[in-house]
Amino acid sequence: MYILIAAALCLLAGFIWLYNLLVRQWQMVNNGWADIDVQLKRRSDLVPRLVDVVRAYASHERSLFEDIAEKRSLAEIAGEDPVRRAAAEGAFSRPVTRLLALAQAYPDLKASLNFSGLQNELVDTENQIEMARRFYNGAVRELNTTVQSFPANLAAPMIGFSPRDYFEFASGERETPHVRLPPT
Structure with a gap:
């Protein structure tokens, strides 16, 4: 009788430990996604400012400005699904x-302090996105490993935990903007 009670208590303790582990890992994934979302929104807010500066020098590039506005809108409505969001951000x-390549064709634009300041902010934001993406994907890897490992793979689906998607860009789908900064 005591053996059955002890076994039941051990099983209950193991279940509680596993549940708490999954909750911690789930929250790390959510935290990682929130960091990515913040940086993507920051980039999304920077681009219109960059467009405004470029428009002053290259107003005839209307189709490019419209393409940027359209892709930006699609990226913003892609939502929380990492796969859809990665595709939309890649297209954006x-x-x-x-747009950044246009600076090479307009020396006055390239020399503009406002443009170079926005370029610096964009480069910093791209670096922040990459760091947030690495953190998120690491948290997803940890969660997915736990959810798919025995004995968690038996309990996780019953208590609402499932593998999450990585935030990654298809090969060649997203080019990181290459920015050449003027010498200081």
Whole structure:
């Protein structure tokens, strides 16, 4: 009788430990996603300012400005699904890269302090996105490993835990904007 009670208590303690482990890992993933979301919104807010500066020098690039606005809107409505969001952000990055390349064709724009300041902010934001993405994907890896390992793979689905998607860009889908900063 005592053996059955002891076994039941051990099983209960193991279940509680496993549940708490999964909750901690789930929250790390949520935290990582929130960090990515903040940085993506920061980039999304920077781009219109960059467009305004470029528009002053290259107003005839209307189709590029419209493409940026469209892709930015699609990225903002992609939501919390990492796979959809990565695809939308990848599509958004392509016209932004073309926008930055315009600076090479306009020496006055390239020399503009406002433009170079926004370029610096964009470079910093891209670095922050990359760091947040690495943290998030590491947290997802830990959670997915736990959820898919025995004995958690038996209990996790019953208590509402499942593997999460990584936030990654398809090969060649997203080009990080290459920014050449003027020498100081």
